[in-house]
Amino acid sequence: MKIFVLGTRGIPDVLGGVETHCEELYPRISKLGHDVTIITRTPYIKDKSVKLYKDVRLKHIFAPKTKSIEAIVHTFLGVLYAGIKRPDVLHVHAVGPMLLTPFARLLGLKVVVTNHGPDYNRQKWGKLAKLILKTGEYLGTKSAHKIIVISNVIKTILRTKYNRQDPFLIYNGVNIPKLAIDDDYIKSIHLEKEKYIIAVGRFVEEKGFTDIIKAYSSINTPYKLVLVGDADHETTYSKQLKKDAIEAGVVLTGFIRGKELHQIFSHARLFVMPSYHEGLPIALLEAMSYNLDVLVSDIPANLEVTLGDNYYFEVGNIEAIKSSILNTLETSEKSIDYSKLLHDIYNWDIIAEQTIEVYKTLQS
Incomplete structure (x- = not known):
């Protein structure tokens, strides 16, 4: 099959x-014998001369690096390109780009969409942006040939709001790493x-990092807090x-990948996710893959990763975050081995095969 990704x-x-999801998923689909092209946004590509990554073709198309119009402009241009090249499947990720699903259908393309969560709930969006994102979810849900969701929470939303009864539930995945021995980066x-x-x-409002900084500031502890991202x-x-x-003595790493991120996860004592909104958080799955103790907010997407009551705290409750951290740090032994759960459910190899099966339903 010839597959285009937007x-x-x-x-x-x-x-x-979504970027991590695509980076893990599509090389596996390509390896299974399919011709995959990911249509990228030029502002985020450091070396535009690179046209291939792990057998996945990269087509770099202009996007204005302006938060309000970036996705819609790029998706419009990407759909036009797909309309010319005629792939067997156009796979559109996230509710914003789903706004152009009817246009893709008008061009005669077979469209699969993946809903990664109700992005309009994110605090960073204003009223107009929220309306556009809700419209994207509506149009994508109503007009896509096939729909994939990454959690039961999202599946329920689509069934309840739009009476779409046929979404395919395919979770996010994670790789099981070999723990780093080197510690030169963390040093x-x-x-x-x-x-x-x-x-x-x-670093956006819905990740709740302000809450964890406030909780950490009120704790007397030798443990440092590290925020990874930007x-x-x-x-x-x-x-x-x-x-x-900085004022609270928190370590900021900026955006890191590869060796640096591997060391940060390998040698950490505890992972905390105070989010107000998630689809199915890959960062949490990554922390679990390193067998870290984890503490997460009690939002529906996090509760779906069934961890046990003592691993959750009330979202937005600074005192609950504080007491959860202190209680966990006082416990010397990690209490969960996540390996079987991750292998059986959050396995990228299985997810690639499940996604191909969805594509195949369009070939009949």
């Missing part, structure tokens, strides 16, 4: 959950093995977050 900023090593940013707490993600569009919020973090 809705991601690009691969490899581009910040974001370079003045960290010690198992003497720090990490939170990972974009803003893809610098905002007043992200600037203030960095200022507050």
Whole structure:
């Protein structure tokens, strides 16, 4: 099959959950014998001369690096390109780009969409942006040939709001790593093995990093707090977050991948995710793959990764975050082995095969 992919900023090593999803999924689909092209957004591609990544073709198409119009402009141009090249399947990721699903159908393309979650619930969007994202979810849900969702939470939303009864549930995945032995990177940013707490993600309001900084500031502990990530569009919020973090003695790594991220996860004591909104968080799955103790907010997407009551805290409750961290740090032994859960459910090889099966339903 000839498959085109839209809705991601690009691969490899581009910040974001959809980007990580695509970077892991499509090389596997290509390896299984399919011709895959990912249509990338030029502002996020460092070396535009690179046209191939792990047998996945990369087509770099212009996108304005402006938060409000970036996705819609790029998706429009990407759909036009797909209309010319005529793939067997156009796979569109996320509710914003799904706005162009009817246009893709008008061009005679067979369209699969993946709903990664109700992005309109994110605090960073204004009223107009939220309306556009809701419209994208509506149009994509109503007009796509096939729909994939990454959690039961999203599946329920589509059934309840749009009476779409046939979404395919295919989870996000994670790789099981071999733990790093080297510690030169963490030493370079003045960290010690198992003497720090990490939170990972974009510097946007819904990730709840302000809450964890407040909770950490009120704790007397030798453990350092490390925020891994950055803003893809610098905002007043992200600037203030960095200022507050520095004042609280928090370590900011910026956006890291590869060896640096591997070391950060391998040697951490605890992973905390205080998010207000998630689809199915890859960062949480990554922390679990390193067999870290994890603490996460009690939002529906996090509850779907059934961890046990003591691994959750009330979202937005600073005191609950504080007491959860202190209780976990006082426990010397990790209490869960996640390996079977990750292998059986959150396995990229299985996810690639499941996605291909969805594509095949369009060939009959």
